[in-house]
Amino acid sequence: MEEEKRIQKNLKSDQLILGGREFSSRFILGSGKYNVELIRAAVEQAGAEIITLAVRRANSDGAGKILDYIPEGVTLLPNTSGARTAEEAVRIARLSRELGCGNFVKVEIMRDAKYLLPDNQETVKATELLTKEGFTALPYMFPDLNTARDLAQAGAAAVMPLAAPIGSNRGLAAKDFIQILIDEIELPVIVDAGIGRPSQACEAMEMGAAAIMANTAIATAGEIPLMAQAFRKAVQAGREAYLSGLGRVRKTGGEASSPLTGFLRE
Amino acid sequence: METNQRNTNHMEYLEGMEQLQSDIFDRVLAARESYQPESYTSQDVRKALEAERRTAEDFAALLSPAAEPFLEELAARAEKETQRQFGSSVYLFTPVYISNYCENHCVYCGFNCKNQIHRMKLSQEEIEKEMAAIAETGLEEILILTGESPGQADVKYIGEACRIARNYFKMVGLEVYPMNSEDYRYLRECGADYVTVFQETYDPKQYEILHPAGPKRIFPYRFHAQERALQGGMRGVAFAALLGLSDFRKDAFAAGLHAYYIQRKYPYAEISFSCPRLRPINPKAGTCADTESKPDETTIHRELKSDETTAWTARQEVTERQLLQVMCACRLFMPFAGMTISTREREEFRDHVVGMAATKISAGVSTGIGNHSKEVTGQGDSQFEIADHRNVSEVLAALKSRGLQPVMNDYVYV
Numbered sequence: 063m064e065e066e067k068r069i070q071k072n073l074k075s076d077q078l079i080l081g082g083r084e085f086s087s088r089f090i091l092g093s094g095k096y097n098v099e100l101i102r103a104a105v106e107q108a109g110a111e112i113i114t115l116a117v118r119r120a121n122s123d124g125a126g127k128i129l130d131y132i133p134e135g136v137t138l139l140p141n142t143s144g145a146r147t148a149e150e151a152v153r154i155a156r157l158s159r160e161l162g163c164g165n166f167v168k169v170e171i172m173r174d175a176k177y178l179l180p181d182n183q184e185t186v187k188a189t190e191l192l193t194k195e196g197f198t199a200l201p202y203m204f205p206d207l208n209t210a211r212d213l214a215q216a217g218a219a220a221v222m223p224l225a226a227p228i229g230s231n232r233g234l235a236a237k238d239f240i241q242i243l244i245d246e247i248e249l250p251v252i253v254d255a256g257i258g259r260p261s262q263a264c265e266a267m268e269m270g271a272a273a274i275m276a277n278t279a280i281a282t283a284g285e286i287p288l289m290a291q292a293f294r295k296a297v298q299a300g301r302e303a304y305l306s307g308l309g310r311v312r313k314t315g316g317e318a319s320s321p322l323t324g325f326l327r328e
Numbered sequence: 329m330e331t332n333q334r335n336t337n338h339m340e341y342l343e344g345m346e347q348l349q350s351d352i353f354d355r356v357l358a359a360r361e362s363y364q365p366e367s368y369t370s371q372d373v374r375k376a377l378e379a380e381r382r383t384a385e386d387f388a389a390l391l392s393p394a395a396e397p398f399l400e401e402l403a404a405r406a407e408k409e410t411q412r413q414f415g416s417s418v419y420l421f422t423p424v425y426i427s428n429y430c431e432n433h434c435v436y437c438g439f440n441c442k443n444q445i446h447r448m449k450l451s452q453e454e455i456e457k458e459m460a461a462i463a464e465t466g467l468e469e470i471l472i473l474t475g476e477s478p479g480q481a482d483v484k485y486i487g488e489a490c491r492i493a494r495n496y497f498k499m500v501g502l503e504v505y506p507m508n509s510e511d512y513r514y515l516r517e518c519g520a521d522y523v524t525v526f527q528e529t530y531d532p533k534q535y536e537i538l539h540p541a542g543p544k545r546i547f548p549y550r551f552h553a554q555e556r557a558l559q560g561g562m563r564g565v566a567f568a569a570l571l572g573l574s575d576f577r578k579d580a581f582a583a584g585l586h587a588y589y590i591q592r593k594y595p596y597a598e599i600s601f602s603c604p605r606l607r608p609i610n611p612k613a614g615t616c617a618d619t620e621s622k623p624d625e626t627t628i629h630r631e632l633k634s635d636e637t638t639a640w641t642a643r644q645e646v647t648e649r650q651l652l653q654v655m656c657a658c659r660l661f662m663p664f665a666g667m668t669i670s671t672r673e674r675e676e677f678r679d680h681v682v683g684m685a686a687t688k689i690s691a692g693v694s695t696g697i698g699n700h701s702k703e704v705t706g707q708g709d710s711q712f713e714i715a716d717h718r719n720v721s722e723v724l725a726a727l728k729s730r731g732l733q734p735v736m737n738d739y740v741y742v
Contacts, residue, residue, distance in 0.1 A: 095414070095415020118739050119737075154740055157740060174595045176591060281415045282411045282412060
């Protein structure tokens with residue numbers, strides 16, 4: 063019983079900190095592919111405290127006004143999708159602030175309409191500019207260590223490497239490179255794009271990712287609220303596994319369970 | 329930029345027409361020429377359906393007659409791909425015709441300059457009224473169209489229309505005559521975002537006959553329009569063949585490859601398709617009222633030359649099943665591309681293909697001039713007959729009832 067209490071206490075204090083704000087949930091929900099009427103259920107079942115939305119979509123006054131469907135109390139993470147350069151991203155972020163979407167911004171810059179791969183170079187530039195303007199910048203990036211270091215230097219609040227091409231549901235295609243970021247970068251590493259299954263989200267969390275973002279995987283599920291719930295559980299399970307310290311898996315050869323040098327006295 | 333001579337070489341540029349150094353033209357035309365739709369087997373189709381990334385060869389198989397029995401599977405895969413790329417989103421827009429003057433003699437078109445229809449060009453004030461009336465419906469994207477008459481609707485006139493449109497809409501598309509990249513640059517500055525040009529047919533011989541005179545006769549100038557538009561700074565370009573003017577499979581193949589090569593050369597470009605098929609045109613224009621009838625002097629208002637009659641008779645009727653096949657094949661070949669479903673098609677067809685292959689649908693459509701605002705007096709005749717007369721709220725309701733999410737705008741102008 064005492065043990066259980068200790069675990070719960072530790073888990074409660076395990077918060078995701080972004081731009082000085084604390085979040086209990088480590089699951090970030092994307093919103094771009096939903097029927098807006100299903101967003102609320104997805105947020106609730108996923109236990110998400112942060113939801114991303116495209117400023118270009120929030121900018122619409124028409125029938126699809128997405129802002130009206132996002133539950134209160136959820137932190138908006140507007141993204142700059144549609145931007146092709148750092149300057150455009152900065153202008154979109156400013157517009158987002160004017161629209162009342164706050165200071166958080168997910169920096170998304172793409173010069174490629176087919177794969178929607180992020181442009182790391184422009185992303186670093188935009189992150190630097192946005193940070194200077196007081197934004198909490200969370201850059202979406204291709205998982206490259208040098209870029210991640212530049213982003214940290216530029217003032218990013220986290221880095222958001224893609225796991226696989228966006229919308230592909232292919233999971234951790236870039237696993238080894240994401241692991242390098244987790245190992246080397248002091249900022250939270252939020253795995254974004256390509257996560258197609260709860261098991262993949264779980265694996266990323268086991269690796270030490272600070273959070274997971276998913277959109278397509280839930281938005282295109284047969285039963286959206288149920289899949290949202292599955293992701294919540296998977297992210298939580300992965301986090302707990304990470305915190306508990308996974309048993310080491312050696313890639314080659316065996317490993318003795320007691321140390322070979324245990325007989326030494328000094 | 330004028331040609332009124334039937335003997336003008338349709339493959340040679342006229343003075344003032346910008347020429348690009350691009351190999352896309354040769355590649356697309358060679359591929360179209362060598363494409364033999366009948367040569368594909370059901371095994372080729374199965375392979376293409378199961379492929380993870382589809383090649384031009386797979387696209388050719390999916391467009392072939394051998395793929396017709398697989399239509400249900402084609403549709404299921406297309407729907408999955410559309411959902412993966414676009415989720416539930418369906419984009420709404422409406423076209424607004426601001427002038428129906430035309431300098432071309434296209435055998436199949438209601439705006440043919442020889443057709444005795446009521447010609448009209450909206451003044452700036454009238455354009456403003458039309459835009460305001462359309463904006464009232466809640467739409468945020470507009471597509472500005474003109475007949476192809478640089479004399480009556482010059483670049484400046486179109487530019488002014490873009491400026492006015494920009495005050496009412498967040499996204500402005502253009503479907504006007506092809507022009508030079510500097511003109512596209514000017515229109516971009518005026519607020520235009522994307523350019524649609526239908527090649528009509530990618531078959532140069534059929535094209536030559538069906539476009540006997542007028543600047544449109546120059547086949548390569550039209551072909552390179554999208555590339556010039558992108559060089560002029562447009563965000564996106566749309567492609568289409570008017571299916572049925574020639575072998576529709578070969579034309580769809582060429583349109584797809586055209587888009588494919590442009591995308592590779594301009595990776596930032598937003599690519600989209602339209603899939604129009606030859607449909608009855610405005611009976612008031614007197615041209616063929618159904619696809620079975622043959623135009624004669626009373627319909628075309630001039631005697632058809634014998635080669636025109638032959639070309640016109642050689643047109644194909646494209647069935648709904650075949651149209652859907654083309655749309656699904658395009659979706660599977662270029663999953664990320666936008667796709668507009670024409671108002672030439674009936675309600676039920678349109679409602680079913682959005683979300684399955686198409687991603688964009690028009691609502692509250694009129695192809696006449698000055699039909700949106702009650703304050704515009706006098707109206708110009710339309711280009712073709714539309715089959716879906718629903719207004720914006722009716723289309724919205726139809727989308728919602730199918731669980732789709734209408735999106736009025738997905739673009740921020742910064």
